[in-house]
Amino acid sequence: MSLATTLRDLHVPGTPVVLPNAWDAASARMVEEACFPAVATSSFATATVLGYDDGERAPVAEVLDAAARIARSVSVPVTVDFERGYRLAPAELVERFTATGAVGLNLEDSDPSTESMVDASEQADFLTAVRAAAGAELVINARIDTFIRRAGSPGEQLRSAIDRAARYLEAGADCVYPIGTSDPDVIQALVKEIPGPVNVSYGQGDRSVAELTGLGVARITFGPMLQRQTYTRLAGSILPALSDGGNPFTG
Numbered sequence: 001m002s003l004a005t006t007l008r009d010l011h012v013p014g015t016p017v018v019l020p021n022a023w024d025a026a027s028a029r030m031v032e033e034a035c036f037p038a039v040a041t042s043s044f045a046t047a048t049v050l051g052y053d054d055g056e057r058a059p060v061a062e063v064l065d066a067a068a069r070i071a072r073s074v075s076v077p078v079t080v081d082f083e084r085g086y087r088l089a090p091a092e093l094v095e096r097f098t099a100t101g102a103v104g105l106n107l108e109d110s111d112p113s114t115e116s117m118v119d120a121s122e123q124a125d126f127l128t129a130v131r132a133a134a135g136a137e138l139v140i141n142a143r144i145d146t147f148i149r150r151a152g153s154p155g156e157q158l159r160s161a162i163d164r165a166a167r168y169l170e171a172g173a174d175c176v177y178p179i180g181t182s183d184p185d186v187i188q189a190l191v192k193e194i195p196g197p198v199n200v201s202y203g204q205g206d207r208s209v210a211e212l213t214g215l216g217v218a219r220i221t222f223g224p225m226l227q228r229q230t231y232t233r234l235a236g237s238i239l240p241a242l243s244d245g246g247n248p249f250t251g
Contacts (some may be wrong), residue, residue, distance in 0.1 A: 004103040007038050007077035007139045011175050011197040012217040016211060018220045021081075023049050023227050024066070025073035032074045038104075039074055041067065043081040045227040055112035060086035064100050071101030079104025079139060083112055090129035094138065104139035106177060109164065110149050117151050120164045124171040131172030141199055142173035148180030158186060162193045169196040175219055180233070182206040184215060191216040 010017035019038055022028040023045035031039045044054040046066050052058040063086070071078045082105040085093050097105060106131065109123040110116060127142055134140075144164050146157040165176040176192055177199035184207065191198050197218030202209070202225065212220050 002103070002137070003077040004137050004139055007079060007104050008174055010037055011168060012091050013191065013197060013218045014213065014216045016213055016217050016220050019079070019222070020226055021045060021222045021224065022070060023224075025069045027227070028074050028078070032076050036076070038079060039070065039075040040104075040221055041070060041078070041080045042222075042224045042227065043083050043106075044224040046081070048224070048227065056083045056086050058144045060096075062086065066098055067097075076220075077104060077139075078102040079106070079141065081106045084110070084118070085126070085130075087123075090126065091133045094130060094133035098134070098137060103121040103137065104141060106141045106143050106169045106250040108143035108145055108179075109168075110145035115149060116140045117145060117149055120160075120167055123164070124167040126232055127171040127173055139175070141175045141177050142168035142171075143179055144168070147178060147186075158189060161190060164194070164199075165190070165194040169194070175199050177201075177221075184211065187212070187215045187217065 001129070019035060019040035020031050020036060021040045021042040021145065022031050023042060028039045046063060047054045047058045050058045050062050050066060067080045078101070080102045082097065088096065100132055107127065109118045109120070111118060127140060130140060144161050146152070146160045146208035151157055151160060161178040165178065168176055173196070175193060175197040179201055181187065182203050187200055199221060200212055200217045202212070202220055202222045204225070209220055
């Protein structure tokens with residue numbers, strides 16, 4: 001069984017795959033050592049360690065190199081937050097991405113440079129082309145940004161997310177990711193109306209993993225939350241040393 005098949009088969013509604021997001025080889029190994037069945041990355045967290053802001057500001061070559069280091073460091077499947085594909089044509093995107101050893105990727109439907117939604121038909125065509133180039137060797141998680149971009153009224157955001165999800169699944173996506181909502185009624189409506197696996201974000205912990213599981217989702221991810229918590233603790237250790245000359249690591 002290929003790693004792509006392993007990852008794809010983990011997406012079971014009501015028995016979700018839980019993916020703490022890593023940002024480098026060390027954090028990826030920690031995820032694997034904690035017995036999670038796959039490793040996901042966060043574009044924000046990856047850009048941070050590379051020295052760039054999020055939103056495709058990191059050079060694609062550096063992002064791909066980072067993905068390759070993570071994939072080499074673990075034996076479980078790796079899925080990468082690849083924003084909107086860094087303006088690569090589908091065939092080149094698949095060729096360069098699969099060379100990293102990662103077997104899954106997120107592709108979002110808003111333009112990182114303008115934060116505006118991409119036309120749903122255009123995005124569906126893009127996903128169709130990526131699927132045609134990849135065959136079954138990549139697990140495509142189609143991110144839907146209507147909530148995070150506040151594209152219309154709350155009702156319009158929900159209807160648009162459901163419509164886009166159906167289009168993207170028909171285009172070949174394995175899973176859809178309507179990011180930016182923690183409302184249980186909205187999540188339940190998404191799960192009920194979308195004809196395929198749904199990924200949701202743990203976010204700030206507004207809903208527990210158990211609650212999200214009960215809503216029928218197939219995948220739960222954490223985004224940059226773990227990195228932010230880690231770096232907050234690191235800053236808390238560094239600052240006392242700077243302020244009073246003490247060494248927080250020696251007591």
